[in-house]
Amino acid sequence: MRGMSIHQSAFPVLAFRSCAPSRAFTIMDQNRDGFIDKNDLRDTFAALGADPEETILNAFKVFDPEGKGILKKEFVTEMLTTQADRFTPEEMEQMFTAFPPDVAGNLDYKNLVHIITHGEEKDQE
Numbered sequence: 001m002r003g004m005s006i007h008q009s010a011f012p013v014l015a016f017r018s019c020a021p022s023r024a025f026t027i028m029d030q031n032r033d034g035f036i037d038k039n040d041l042r043d044t045f046a047a048l049g050a051d052p053e054e055t056i057l058n059a060f061k062v063f064d065p066e067g068k069g070i071l072k073k074e075f076v077t078e079m080l081t082t083q084a085d086r087f088t089p090e091e092m093e094q095m096f097t098a099f100p101p102d103v104a105g106n107l108d109y110k111n112l113v114h115i116i117t118h119g120e121e122k123d124q125e
Helices: 023-028 038-049 052-061 073-082 089-098 107-118
Strands: 071-073 106-108
Touching: 023 038, 038 052, 052 089, 052 107, 071 073, 071 107, 073 089, 073 106, 106 107
Parallel strands: none
Antiparallel strands: 071 106
């Protein structure tokens, strides 16, 4: 494992992934336990005056101009393995194990964000 990591029972690698110790990780690890968990995320967003659910949803919406709430697994994989701080194949596998796409290969990012910010699956409407 590289450096500090997300607590395995907390959230997927999509939200915040394993990385070398950095200022951003240190700022987000509010309780200084070496893990970023749900409470750390809430505290960080509260300190920034931001709504965590809205902030993360807006990041996904950049890639979903039609606002469907889903993204193709292949597209998510391509974006996360080729852009900026690239995810490893192991990190992608971890994310899709925690949040598997549907049979059509779609990742329900609205549900994913709900779980990240509330810790439980959203009831289907």
